[in-house]
Amino acid sequence: MKTIVSYFRYFKKELVFGPLFKLAEAIFELLVPLVMAQIIDIGMAQKDLTYILQRGGVIVIFALVGIVCSATCQYYAARCSQGMGTVLRKSVYHKINQLSSQQVSQFSSSSLITRLTNDVNQVQQAVAMLIRLAIRAPFLVIGSLTMAMMIDRQLALVFLAAILVIAMVLGVLMTCSSYFFKAVQRQLDRVSQISQENLEGQRVIRAFSRQQLETERFDQAAQASYKASMRVGWISGLFNPATQIVINLGIVVLLYCGSFQINSGVLSPGSLIALVNYMTQMFLALVVLANLFVIFTKAAASAGRIEAVLKTEAQIVGGTSVCTPTEDPLLELEEVSFGYNEGESAVEGISFTIHTGQTIGLIGGTGCGKSTIVQLLPRLINPTSGIIRFCGKPLQVYSLADLRKQIRIVPQKAVLFSGTIRENLRWGNETAGDEQLWQALELAQAKTFVEAMEQGLDTMLVQGGKNCSGGQRQRLCIARALVGHPQLLVLDDSTSALDYQTDARLRSALKTLSPAQAVLIVSQRIASIRHADCILVMDQGRLVGQGTHEELLETCKFYQEIVRSQTREDQR
Numbered sequence: 001m002k003t004i005v006s007y008f009r010y011f012k013k014e015l016v017f018g019p020l021f022k023l024a025e026a027i028f029e030l031l032v033p034l035v036m037a038q039i040i041d042i043g044m045a046q047k048d049l050t051y052i053l054q055r056g057g058v059i060v061i062f063a064l065v066g067i068v069c070s071a072t073c074q075y076y077a078a079r080c081s082q083g084m085g086t087v088l089r090k091s092v093y094h095k096i097n098q099l100s101s102q103q104v105s106q107f108s109s110s111s112l113i114t115r116l117t118n119d120v121n122q123v124q125q126a127v128a129m130l131i132r133l134a135i136r137a138p139f140l141v142i143g144s145l146t147m148a149m150m151i152d153r154q155l156a157l158v159f160l161a162a163i164l165v166i167a168m169v170l171g172v173l174m175t176c177s178s179y180f181f182k183a184v185q186r187q188l189d190r191v192s193q194i195s196q197e198n199l200e201g202q203r204v205i206r207a208f209s210r211q212q213l214e215t216e217r218f219d220q221a222a223q224a225s226y227k228a229s230m231r232v233g234w235i236s237g238l239f240n241p242a243t244q245i246v247i248n249l250g251i252v253v254l255l256y257c258g259s260f261q262i263n264s265g266v267l268s269p270g271s272l273i274a275l276v277n278y279m280t281q282m283f284l285a286l287v288v289l290a291n292l293f294v295i296f297t298k299a300a301a302s303a304g305r306i307e308a309v310l311k312t313e314a315q316i317v318g319g320t321s322v323c324t325p326t327e328d329p330l331l332e333l334e335e336v337s338f339g340y341n342e343g344e345s346a347v348e349g350i351s352f353t354i355h356t357g358q359t360i361g362l363i364g365g366t367g368c369g370k371s372t373i374v375q376l377l378p379r380l381i382n383p384t385s386g387i388i389r390f391c392g393k394p395l396q397v398y399s400l401a402d403l404r405k406q407i408r409i410v411p412q413k414a415v416l417f418s419g420t421i422r423e424n425l426r427w428g429n430e431t432a433g434d435e436q437l438w439q440a441l442e443l444a445q446a447k448t449f450v451e452a453m454e455q456g457l458d459t460m461l462v463q464g465g466k467n468c469s470g471g472q473r474q475r476l477c478i479a480r481a482l483v484g485h486p487q488l489l490v491l492d493d494s495t496s497a498l499d500y501q502t503d504a505r506l507r508s509a510l511k512t513l514s515p516a517q518a519v520l521i522v523s524q525r526i527a528s529i530r531h532a533d534c535i536l537v538m539d540q541g542r543l544v545g546q547g548t549h550e551e552l553l554e555t556c557k558f559y560q561e562i563v564r565s566q567t568r569e570d571q572r
């Protein structure tokens with residue numbers, strides 16, 4: 001909770017003035033029964049209409065001042081809770097963006113969405129309640145008890161007994177419900193995970209006619225979430241009737257004992273009515289307090305989940321240097337290994353060098369570690385051992401932004417964002433003019449189809465660029481990477497949806513890049529990499545061959561096998 005509580009420092013004014021105004025309102029509320037007792041005992045007993053009207057006027061003034069105080073408190077509560085929600089959301093979002101893909105997978109993206117939305121909302125609601133009621137409710141309970149003691153000490157014992165019994169009931173219910181609140185949040189994560197999978201995989205679900213099964217899967221998760229919420233609801237719901245029974249019993253005892261006091265002349269009828277009023281006020285305050293406990297228990301569970309994200313140390317932290325061209329090789333990998341899970345390695349002992357002006361091919365069977373190597377280059381993940389140098393220096397010395405600007409990867413899955421084509425392309429370089437964008441599109445073999453679009457660069461892409469074909473999306477992604485003129489362009493199987501001719505034209509276009517640049521083409525197709533200056537061959541996480549196409553045909557059995565299998569396929 002420490003981290004979240006520290007965010008209160010931004011809202012000191014709201015946290016002081018909000019409760020103060022609510023306290024003022026509560027003080028006026030506590031004074032009303034006293035004035036009522038005076039109206040009964042003096043005004044009505046002496047049939048003094050002027051006195052009754054005067055005291056009535058005082059009650060109206062108390063009410064008006066109370067309304068103003070309450071509205072002011074509401075204003076501060078809204079400012080603080082909404083502000084807190086915004087600051088928390090920003091911080092969590094910022095932190096998520098610093099986490100490595102491995103850390104994001106550990107939380108799961110659906111759980112992170114629930115933490116950003118539902119969990120922050122719970123905390124936000126608790127903050128509003130903290131300002132509005134957390135001081136007012138206990139104050140009213142203590143105030144009612146004090147006022148009752150001032151009127152009649154013996155009868156005040158009934159108040160004390162009611163408070164003790166209610167506190168015990170509250171303690172038991174709170175202990176039970178805090179466990180179940182955590183279960184509710186976990187079930188919510190599951191529901192959002194299934195929803196996310198369903199929305200992203202709509203086409204696949206339809207193609208495999210799994211709508212019915214997926215609906216059932218969702219229903220099961222929703223049902224589990226419903227049951228968990230109901231369990232919590234039952235426990236929380238028990239509190240109000242339990243409090244009501246205790247308080248009503250208290251009022252009965254109060255009236256019973258009070259009647260003896262009135263008969264013996266120790267207590268006036270007005271004072272007994274004031275005591276009943278205080279008992280009712282205390283009851284309402286206790287109900288509020290109980291609801292507050294429910295809200296705070298929920299919020300504590302949510303706050304814990306938010307803190308878990310905020311406290312996660314980013315695995316990948318950049319340096320401060322910028323990449324400047326040197327005489328050294330552009331990229332050097334020395335005995336690099338990486339494992340997603342402890343004790344396992346996805347790639348092992350990888351060493352190779354890329355010089356400026358070169359086109360390097362990387363080929364290997366599925367799951368052999370190609371994409372892992374690609375992710376290591378712009379530091380989306382860190383090697384478990386070995387060293388990677390860019391322009392002669394270890395990657396760690398460079399600022400992440402600059403490193404990723406100089407090593408642009410085009411991932412396997414073509415990801416575009418809602419917005420115009422121009423906006424998407426400018427991710428590569430925010431200041432790029434239209435001329436630069438068209439040049440990049442031309443190189444990426446995307447110029448013709450963008451020109452054919454009625455709006456050209458202003459064409460709107462929907463979420464994920466789903467209004468373009470797979471091949472068009474891939475070419476737009478390549479153009480986006482080219483816009484910033486990176487020193488190293490990495491295409492991770494990102495031409496798989498292109499036909500052979502377009503793929504060939506793209507490769508020839510990439511040969512025209514500046515001699516200060518280099519290209520790493522990762523592919524499963526021999527045709528895509530056979531003309532590269534050097535081809536790296538991978539098998540089961542290891543580099544098993546390195547050389548030109550002709551050299552590898554002579555020296556690398558695994559490469560020969562790939563060539564043979566693809567030639568057979570082409571002939572079929």
Ligand SMILES: Nc1ncnc2c1ncn2[C@@H]1O[C@H](COP(=O)(O)OP(=O)(O)OP(=O)(O)O)[C@@H](O)[C@H]1O
Nearest residue numbers: 105340341346364365366367368369370371372373
């Ligand atoms: N996020 C991950 N968590 C755990 N293991 C992973 C993860 N990503 C990949 N792996 C494992 O690491 C190994 C290498 O995967 P990688 O994606 O690098 O292979 P690849 O050669 O790019 O495969 P493909 O050509 O099929 O894309 C595989 O055994 C894979 O199961």
